[in-house]
């Protein structure tokens with residue numbers, strides 16, 4: 001063991017890591033000078049590309065003015081206010097408000113707590129059950145660990161949260177039965193509009209509309225986890241717009257800053273806002289030291305400004321169409337056994353028994369970084385990736401699969 005760093009999602013006994021030292025748009029370099037195309041946006045988050053000086057300038061300007069100050073009562077700061085206003089204006093939820101935190105996991109725990117406390121404030125303390133879906137990934141705090149539908153990630157951490165249950169994804173009948181079995185007790189559903197880390201599974205509009213209807217009929221809140229799908233990934237600012245279904249809350253993180261600073265948040269709609277603000281004596285006892293961190297918010301504003309100026313949300317459609325065409329051709333010629341995705345997030349299905357990690361590692365050796373998930377290789381590139389770089393990603397993917 002040569003490193004003091006205990007890595008995330010890694011074997012603690014391992015010391016074989018690729019040491020990334022520099023980035024420029026969709027390109028990366030390690031400490032040995034090897035060049036890579038980043039086809040996964042680091043971890044599904046880097047919309048504007050790496051190493052952008054404009055981001056450094058925005059962050060430096062804020063640090064030298066006021067790095068941050070607490071936003072707990074009675075304080076606020078103009079950057080946190082501006083991010084809330086901007087995110088609210090981009091969101092498909094009318095008259096929304098925005099809670100800020102530091103990560104996707106914190107956004108999920110926040111949404112779960114807000115759902116339960118809003119039900120109490122709305123006069124329904126009996127509505128406490130939160131329904132999530134198999135294959136869903138909602139982060140690794142205790143709330144998110146309880147909510148996620150990837151069984152391996154739940155093992156070894158003791159008793160998880162009570163009243164958080166999973167049903168089969170994309171099966172409206174299963175969701176309907178869960179509502180019947182918990183009649184009058186459901187506080188909320190949490191669903192990714194497109195399941196990302198669980199293997200890139202797009203939903204159908206019909207299914208998401210069905211979730212909306214079940215929530216309306218049963219007084220439950222619909223929460224979309226848009227930590228990956230938010231901020232342009234599907235060719236709209238939010239996946240909710242892509243699918244034309246409006247939830248009561250949206251969790252976000254990742255693309256809101258493209259990873260230049262850690263930011264997460266929850267967009268809340270009128271049902272929640274009314275429940276929370278009707279009683280003037282109610283005090284929301286939830287928040288993080290770095291909620292509304294001014295420098296983090298400066299990065300978000302600069303990132304969103306770049307995305308708007310460069311038309312990156314629209315560009316996601318072009319990128320996605322090119323990747324889809326490539327995967328379609330590789331499926332047609334028998335290299336792959338299929339593909340799935342939406343917007344600028346796609347997965348190519350590997351031949352049976354082919355180990356995705358072996359494919360990923362062979363691709364890295366050829367200078368392309370994609371993500372291995374059992375059975376598939378996923379891509380979710382920076383929205384500034386060039387057409388030529390996309391073609392290289394597809395060529396390397398094809399040659400590796402054909403060689404194994």
Ligand SMILES: Cc1ncc(COP(=O)(O)O)c(C=O)c1O
Pocket residue numbers: 044103104105106108137138139140192196197225226227228253254
């Ligand atoms: C849909 C979704 N929700 C929540 C999270 C957790 O976010 P974080 O790793 O920033 O805590 C992730 C991370 O990949 C995610 O994909």
